[in-house]
Amino acid sequence: MSLIKTLSQNAAIAAQTLAVLDEQVKNTILLDMARALRAHSDEIIKANKLDLANAESANMGSAMLDRLTLNNDRIESMAAGIETVASLPDPVGIQRDLGDRPNGLSIRKMRVPLGVVCMIYEARPNVTADAGALCFKSGNAVILRGGKEALHSSKMIASILQKVLEVYQLPPALITVVPDPDRALMMELMQQREYIDVIIPRGGEGLINFVTDNSKVPVIQHFKGVCHLYVDKDADLEIAMALLLNGKTQRTGVCNALEGLIVHQDIATAFLPKVAQALAEHKVRINACQQAKSYFDACNVMNDDDFGQEYLDLEIAIKQVDDFDGAINHIRRFGSHHTEVICTQNDVTAARFQRTVDASVVMVNASSRFSDGSELGLGAEIGIATSKLHAYGPMGLESLTTEKYLVSGVGQVRA
Amino acid sequence: MSLIKTLSQNAAIAAQTLAVLDEQVKNTILLDMARALRAHSDEIIKANKLDLANAESANMGSAMLDRLTLNNDRIESMAAGIETVASLPDPVGIQRDLGDRPNGLSIRKMRVPLGVVCMIYEARPNVTADAGALCFKSGNAVILRGGKEALHSSKMIASILQKVLEVYQLPPALITVVPDPDRALMMELMQQREYIDVIIPRGGEGLINFVTDNSKVPVIQHFKGVCHLYVDKDADLEIAMALLLNGKTQRTGVCNALEGLIVHQDIATAFLPKVAQALAEHKVRINACQQAKSYFDACNVMNDDDFGQEYLDLEIAIKQVDDFDGAINHIRRFGSHHTEVICTQNDVTAARFQRTVDASVVMVNASSRFSDGSELGLGAEIGIATSKLHAYGPMGLESLTTEKYLVSGVGQVRA
Numbered sequence: 022m023s024l025i026k027t028l029s030q031n032a033a034i035a036a037q038t039l040a041v042l043d044e045q046v047k048n049t050i051l052l053d054m055a056r057a058l059r060a061h062s063d064e065i066i067k068a069n070k071l072d073l074a075n076a077e078s079a080n081m082g083s084a085m086l087d088r089l090t091l092n093n094d095r096i097e098s099m100a101a102g103i104e105t106v107a108s109l110p111d112p113v114g115i116q117r118d119l120g121d122r123p124n125g126l127s128i129r130k131m132r133v134p135l136g137v138v139c140m141i142y143e144a145r146p147n148v149t150a151d152a153g154a155l156c157f158k159s160g161n162a163v164i165l166r167g168g169k170e171a172l173h174s175s176k177m178i179a180s181i182l183q184k185v186l187e188v189y190q191l192p193p194a195l196i197t198v199v200p201d202p203d204r205a206l207m208m209e210l211m212q213q214r215e216y217i218d219v220i221i222p223r224g225g226e227g228l229i230n231f232v233t234d235n236s237k238v239p240v241i242q243h244f245k246g247v248c249h250l251y252v253d254k255d256a257d258l259e260i261a262m263a264l265l266l267n268g269k270t271q272r273t274g275v276c277n278a279l280e281g282l283i284v285h286q287d288i289a290t291a292f293l294p295k296v297a298q299a300l301a302e303h304k305v306r307i308n309a310c311q312q313a314k315s316y317f318d319a320c321n322v323m324n325d326d327d328f329g330q331e332y333l334d335l336e337i338a339i340k341q342v343d344d345f346d347g348a349i350n351h352i353r354r355f356g357s358h359h360t361e362v363i364c365t366q367n368d369v370t371a372a373r374f375q376r377t378v379d380a381s382v383v384m385v386n387a388s389s390r391f392s393d394g395s396e397l398g399l400g401a402e403i404g405i406a407t408s409k410l411h412a413y414g415p416m417g418l419e420s421l422t423t424e425k426y427l428v429s430g431v432g433q434v435r436a
Numbered sequence: 437m438s439l440i441k442t443l444s445q446n447a448a449i450a451a452q453t454l455a456v457l458d459e460q461v462k463n464t465i466l467l468d469m470a471r472a473l474r475a476h477s478d479e480i481i482k483a484n485k486l487d488l489a490n491a492e493s494a495n496m497g498s499a500m501l502d503r504l505t506l507n508n509d510r511i512e513s514m515a516a517g518i519e520t521v522a523s524l525p526d527p528v529g530i531q532r533d534l535g536d537r538p539n540g541l542s543i544r545k546m547r548v549p550l551g552v553v554c555m556i557y558e559a560r561p562n563v564t565a566d567a568g569a570l571c572f573k574s575g576n577a578v579i580l581r582g583g584k585e586a587l588h589s590s591k592m593i594a595s596i597l598q599k600v601l602e603v604y605q606l607p608p609a610l611i612t613v614v615p616d617p618d619r620a621l622m623m624e625l626m627q628q629r630e631y632i633d634v635i636i637p638r639g640g641e642g643l644i645n646f647v648t649d650n651s652k653v654p655v656i657q658h659f660k661g662v663c664h665l666y667v668d669k670d671a672d673l674e675i676a677m678a679l680l681l682n683g684k685t686q687r688t689g690v691c692n693a694l695e696g697l698i699v700h701q702d703i704a705t706a707f708l709p710k711v712a713q714a715l716a717e718h719k720v721r722i723n724a725c726q727q728a729k730s731y732f733d734a735c736n737v738m739n740d741d742d743f744g745q746e747y748l749d750l751e752i753a754i755k756q757v758d759d760f761d762g763a764i765n766h767i768r769r770f771g772s773h774h775t776e777v778i779c780t781q782n783d784v785t786a787a788r789f790q791r792t793v794d795a796s797v798v799m800v801n802a803s804s805r806f807s808d809g810s811e812l813g814l815g816a817e818i819g820i821a822t823s824k825l826h827a828y829g830p831m832g833l834e835s836l837t838t839e840k841y842l843v844s845g846v847g848q849v850r851a
Contacts, residue, residue, distance in 0.1 A: 037768065041792050114791065119813060126802055128812050133794070135824050214648070218824050233629070239654060239825045260847035267849035353452065375842050376529065377456050379548070387541055387845030396850070397543050397841060398534060409550050409633050409838045410654045411826040423824045426812060427790045430802030432675035434682035435811070 025209040028197050029164065029216035032137045035192035036162035040134050044111040046189070047158055051107035053185045055100040058150065061181050062096045068177035069146065076144075076170055089144045089171055099150040099178075102401060106154040109400040112419045113160045116427070124433050130424040134160030136218040138421060139210060140403075141166045141232055143224040146174035153182050153196045155403050159421035162195045164217065166210060169202035176200065211236035219411075221404050241416070242408045245331045246276030246359035248389045251348040251374070253365035254287040260386055261292065261364040262299060267388040268362070270303045274333045276405065277360055277392040281328065281338045283348045284313065289341050293317075296339070305335045312341040329355035345370060349377055356380055358407045360392040381407060381414030440624040443612050444579065444631035447552045450607035451577035455549050459526040461604070462573055466522035468600045469572075470515040473565065476596050477511040483592035484561065491559075491585055504559045504586055514565040514593075517816060521569040524815040527834045528575045531842070539848050545839040549575030551633040553836060554625060555818075556581045556647055558639040561589035568597050568611045570818050574836035577610045579632065581625060584617035591615065626651035634826075636819050656831070657823045660746045661691030661774040663804045666763040666789070668780035669702040675801055676707065676779040677714060682803040683777070685718045689748045691820065692775050692807040696743065696753045698763045699728065704756050708732075711754070720750045727756035744770035760785060764792055771795055773822045775807040796822060796829030 022030070058065070069091040076086055112132045119128040138161045140152045149165050156163035167175045175198050183193035199206065211220065211232065220240045222232040233240050250268055252261040268279030284292060293316035300307060307320035314322050317339075328338050328351070342348045352361050360382040363374040371385040382392040392415065394402020399417030406412040412420040437445070473480070484506040491501055527547045534543040553576045555567045564580050571578035582590045590613050598608035614621065626635060626647065635655045637647040648655050665683055667676040683694030699707060708731035715722060722735035729737050732754075743753050743766070757763045767776050775797040778789040786800040797807040807830065809817020814832030821827040827835040 037794070040794065122811070122813055126806060126811075131790070133828075136794075234652065237649065239823070241825075257847070263847055263849050271850055371844070375546070375844075379452070379455065379551075380840065382841040382843060384843040385845065386847050387843050388849040390850040391541060391843060391845075391848070392841075396537070396541075397843070398537055408654070410656075411838075413548075413838045414841045423826075423828045425795065426797040426807075426829045428797060428799040428802050428806060428812070429786070429790075430800065430806075432672070432678055432801050433806070434678050434803040435686055435805040 023209065024201070025199070025206055026213065028194070028199070029137070029210070029213040031192070031194035032162040032164050032197050033216040035194040036134065036136050036160075038191060039157070039162065039195055040113070040160045042160070044113075047111065048107040050185060050189055050191075051103050051154055051158060053188070054154065054182050055103040055107070057181050057185050058096055058100045058103070058178070062093055065091055065096055065174065065177050065181070066093075068173040071173040072146075072171055081170065085144055085170070089146065089174075091146055091174060095147065099147050102151055103154040105400055106158050109158065109418055111158060112422045125430065126433055127429045129427040131427050132419070132422045133425050134422055137162045137164060137216055139164040139166065139217045139220045139238065141207065141220060141222040141228070143168040143228065144170035146171040146178060148223065149175040149178045149198065150182070151401065152403060153179065155401055155418060156421060157195065159418045161421055162197070164197045164199065164210070166199040166207055167202070172202060208235060211238055214238050223404055239411075241404065241406050241410075241412055243276070243405045244407045245357050246278070246407075247280045247329055247331050247355060247357040248277060248360040248362070248392070249281040249283055249352055249356060250279050250362045250364060250389065251283040251352070252285060252288060252292060253345070253348075253363055253367065253370055254285040255367035255370060256288060256364040257366055258288065258292050258295070262295060264362060264364055264386070264388050265296065266299060266303065267390055269300070269305060269337055270335065271390055273335055275390075277389050278333070279337065279389050280330065280332055281340065281355065283340050283342055283351055285345075285348070286312070286341055286343055289313065289316070300337065303335065305337055307337065307339060309339040310341055313339045331357070345373070352378055352380070358409075359405070360384065360389045362387065362389050381405070438624065439616070440614075440621055441628065443609070443614070444552070444625070444628040446607070446609035447577040447579055447612050448631040450609040451549065451551050451575075453606060454572070454577065454610055455528070455575045457575065459528075462526065463522045465600060465604055465606075466518050466569055466573060468603070469569065469597050470518040470522070472596050472600050473511055473515045473518070473593070477508055480506055480511055480589065480592050480596070481508075483588040486588040487561075487586055496585065500559055500585070504561065504589075506561055506589060510562065514562050517566055518569040520815055521573050524573065524833055526573060527837045540845065541848055542844045544842040546842050547834070547837045548840050549837055552577045552579065552631055554579040554581065554632045554635045554653065556622065556635060556637040556639075556643070558583040558643065559585035561586040561593060563638065564590040564593045564613065565597070566816065567818060568594065570816055570833060571836060572610065574833045576836055577612070579612045579614065579625070581614040581622055582617070587617060623650060626653055629653050638819055654826075656819065656821050656825075656827055658691070658820045659822045660772050661693070661822075662695045662744055662746050662770060662772040663692060663775040663777070663807070664696040664698055664767055664771060665694050665777045665779060665804065666698040666767070667700060667703060667707060668760070668763075668778055668782065668785055669700040670782035670785060671703060671779040672781055673703065673707050673710070677710060679777060679779055679801070679803050680711065681714060681718065682805055684715070684720055684752055685750065686805055688750055690805075692804050693748070694752065694804050695745065695747055696755065696770065698755050698757055698766055700760075700763070701727070701756055701758055704728065704731075715752065718750065720752055722752065722754060724754040725756055728754045746772070760788070767793055767795070773824075774820070775799065775804045777802065777804050796820070
């Protein structure tokens with residue numbers, strides 16, 4: 022059997038043991054994993070130095086180098102992350118009652134692990150620990166296929182976690198690092214429908230599309246984040262300004278940053294001059310529609326087809342609309358099903374917005390920057406889904422499980 | 437734009453209107469659809485005669501001919517099915533509270549439609565009405581790609597349903613029949629990731645595999661049903677016999693029929709002679725393992741690798757095991773994640789079986805034949821998933837929805 026088929030099959034077999042492990046045992050093991058990462062931080066940093074040396078000789082950019090770098094603080098933060106996962110409630114085994122049938126059969130559903138989760142990602146060695154812990158807690162084996170840039174670091178982190186598994190007589194295949202970043206092997210991984218239950222790619226749009234196009238295993242995707250703030254005619258304009266500045270300027274390179282501002286025409290004259298001043302102070306480049314352009318000194322004028330860009334920078338698109346429906350239509354056309362925000366003091370309008378807008382997170386009077394697993398109370402997140410099947414939005418432990426039916430009777434047969 | 441892209445895009449646009457339609461309006465429309473099918477039964481039967489004539493000249497087999505045939509009784513049953521769907525609770529809009537965050541943000545989840553559901557199926561014209569009603573009630577547009585055998589019937593049924601939509605000023609694209617069964621068009625349909633949210637193929641294993649291998653849209657699969665009854669050492673043997681006979685002989689060509697019997701060695705001498713007699717009376721062919729063969733007069737002796745077949749006929753595989761773990765291991769190796777049954781009076785053993793066995797439906801003291809959407813109380817079913825992502829087991833209305841996050845604040849921003 023090939024390397025990839027063997028490791029996939031081993032993960033699937035290992036997952037059977039983990040699926041029925043008690044929550045307390047899993048938590049004890051997770052706490053041991055956190056301790057082990059701290060105890061072996063020197064070895065992790067040593068392995069990471071090999072990756073960094075390779076990266077420098079390959080002229081890696083500084084942002085990517087930064088993401089790749091591990092130090093004591095970052096190892097401490099990985100360990101603390103695993104402790105957080107240990108403290109989260111275990112979704113596995115949770116039952117919900119669907120009631121009794123007229124023939125006396127009792128019907129329930131029980132949460133169970135998916136089985137084998139495969140992560141495909143780029144140069145972030147911390148994903149190895151984060152995804153390892155989340156998958157373990159939710160009863161899943163994980164196959165980690167990281168980029169070649171972080172391979173030494175990932176292998177070292179995984180081997181430390183595996184040694185903890187061995188202490189508890191659990192198979193190391195529960196946390197498997199694909200040892201060779203060859204693309205042909207990744208292609209083979211994406212064919213293992215028999216053993217792998219889901220692939221979660223994390224990285225740029227190119228990687229996501231490549232996996233989606235080539236995988237025979239189901240994929241949960243996170244495409245881009247083109248998030249809008251709609252300032253309604255009934256908005257509190259001070260709140261609107263706070264949401265705008267926080268969403269656009271607090272951090273720009275992230276998927277939950279604001280990329281578009283939509284303004285109701287009734288408050289445009291009151292709000293847009295302030296917007297022009299505040300965004301100028303923050304050096305935000307303006308792309309404005311025909312109706313809004315006059316409020317801005319220097320701006321790029323947008324035609325109707327120009328909207329929908331993910332700037333990931335100090336840059337924003339501004340659209341004035343006639344009414345609520347205009348805002349909804351703009352979001353339908355240019356949103357990316359990630360996060361959409363309304364600012365309004367009108368509860369009916371707010372409820373209508375939350376019901377109507379098709380995005381994984383729909384907010385009222387809150388910054389789009391809260392669209393994140395830990396901010397929403399999931400404790401940790403394995404990714405954010407912008408496709409709808411299985412999960413939609415930030416994915417926590419529950420997203421790594423499914424439900425089976427339990428039927429209990431006293432000998433009923435079908436007539 | 438091509439035919440397929442156009443109809444997919446139209447379905448996606450139409451779905452936006454339906455997503456926010458009130459439950460009562462949807463129910464009124466569904467009841468009108470049921471009435472319309474009854475009122476136009478002559479036209480449906482006329483269209484069906486065209487399909488039947490083609491089928492006869494193509495020498496279609498009698499089982500398939502039977503499935504294709506529509507008469508007044510079957511149209512009545514389609515109409516009654518739509519009325520049942522109208523009576524089911526609407527999952528769309530249901531909220532669950534995830535609590536408040538320390539910063540005061542309130543977090544909820546709300547059920548929303550998937551968007552556009554595509555059914556790919558063979559010669560069953562009733563799927564057009566059943567899937568049409570289920571998707572409509574759950575707020576989804578549906579694209580129906582049936583086999584060429586039933587095309588006249590499907591088109592007629594869809595056009596009757598569409599006329600009802602038009603009365604309520606709803607777009608007919610909510611229920612779209614692909615007008616041409618050409619395979620190249622089906623291939624194109626499976627590439628419409630931008631517009632179609634899920635494909636549910638229904639039919640033989642060949643069709644399912646073809647769709648899974650070629651679709652760029654996520655697929656929910658129903659592979660085969662290799663269902664087992666495990667008769668534990670603490671079983672009530674009368675109940676065990678009733679479950680065996682019902683599971684194996686009540687209807688054989690269905691996915692929830694029993695294909696395997698597993699017997700604990702401690703009750704083999706008490707149970708297997710009765711099994712031999714009863715199955716002989718029902719003319720069930722026996723395939724038995726080395727340990728069990730001596731109980732049967734005429735049987736095919738099975739080696740360890742021979743198990744796991746889906747007979748869909750009066751034929752069964754019988755395996756004697758040393759203990760509970762032997763049963764679990766046999767199911768792990770040869771089960772198909774569909775339905776597994778234990779017969780036991782021991783509650784601890786029963787609970788352990790339900791927790792451990794990885795199948796979409798795990799039963800205690802009940803016939804596998806109950807593994808069906810309407811028997812489990814879903815009212816109607818769109819399919820049975822044996823893959824785990826998004827849905828696992830019989831899929832009702834809830835399976836045609838997903839959940840988005842709702843976040844409500846008073847102007848909170850991220851620090």
